[in-house]
Amino acid sequence: MGHEASLAQETERLVREAAKIALAMRPSITASPKRDGSLVTEADPKVEEFLRPRLEALVPGSSCWGEELGREEPAQAGFWVLDPIDGTSNYIFGLPSWGTSVALVRKGRVELGVVHLPVWEETFACARGSGVFRNGEIMATVPAGRVRPEELVSASGAVCKWVSPRLLPGKMRCSGAFVADAAHVLTQRMRGLIGIREKLYDMAASWLMAEELGMDVRYAAGGPLLIEELILDKAIDRPWVMFPRENEYFLTEDRGER
Secondary structure (H helix, E strand, O other): OOHHHHHHHHHHHHHHHHHHHHHHHHHHOOEEEOOOOOEEEOHHHHHHHHHHHHHHHHOOOOEEEEOOOEEOOOEOOEEEEEEEEEOHHHHHOOOOOOEEEEEEEEOOEEEEEEEEEOOOOEEEEEEOOOOEEEOOEEOOOOOOOOOOOOOEEEEOHHHHHHOOHHHOOOEEEOOOOHHHHHHHHHOOOOOEEEEOOOOHHHHHHHHHHHHHOOEEEEEOOOOOOOHHHHOOOOOOOOOEEEEEOOOOOOEOOOOOEO
């Protein structure tokens, strides 16, 4: 086993331990609004407080960027990006679609990622070049081809404000948690995903996993996602896709399909 694959296993262990904190706190949490209008609970920072020092100990000299406790400067040894509870509203109101996402960025590339969905008891772990493991079992690559009209595609309300739903392939669905919808795509319960406004800590782990499974991850108009921009705390400012390769789906910059 390579070093990065072993590191992914250790990261998975930590993320599973962190999830126990969120599960234990869930019955008694209170919610409050953040500046952007989204909700946060006492559990969100608690999970991040647990993970940050332990992740940095796994890679000495590394630094962290988490949704709740802020962004350190990227370190040459490695830069951890994490969302302690993605889908906080689902977590608050008793829905199962929420989880934790952790990824390690080195030298301008996502090198490993872990996504854990505690209620579903589903965990994805990945090191670059080693494939994706779901609950310890290696996953098959995603079959290529276009999205058929009857197949499910994740697209949020934010996407539909940017582009007309009639231009979206398949049938639109959205769970309210990026990590949950990305998990549906990795397992092909959903055929693909169209996103917008995500930050690197939301999607880095799923991005790597999709590429390891042979998927097409890019801007919807064409062109690669640029980690150099996202690592500077910029949200993705236009639609992007996580689709099977050979999908033949593109949006023009004037919001029309070509």
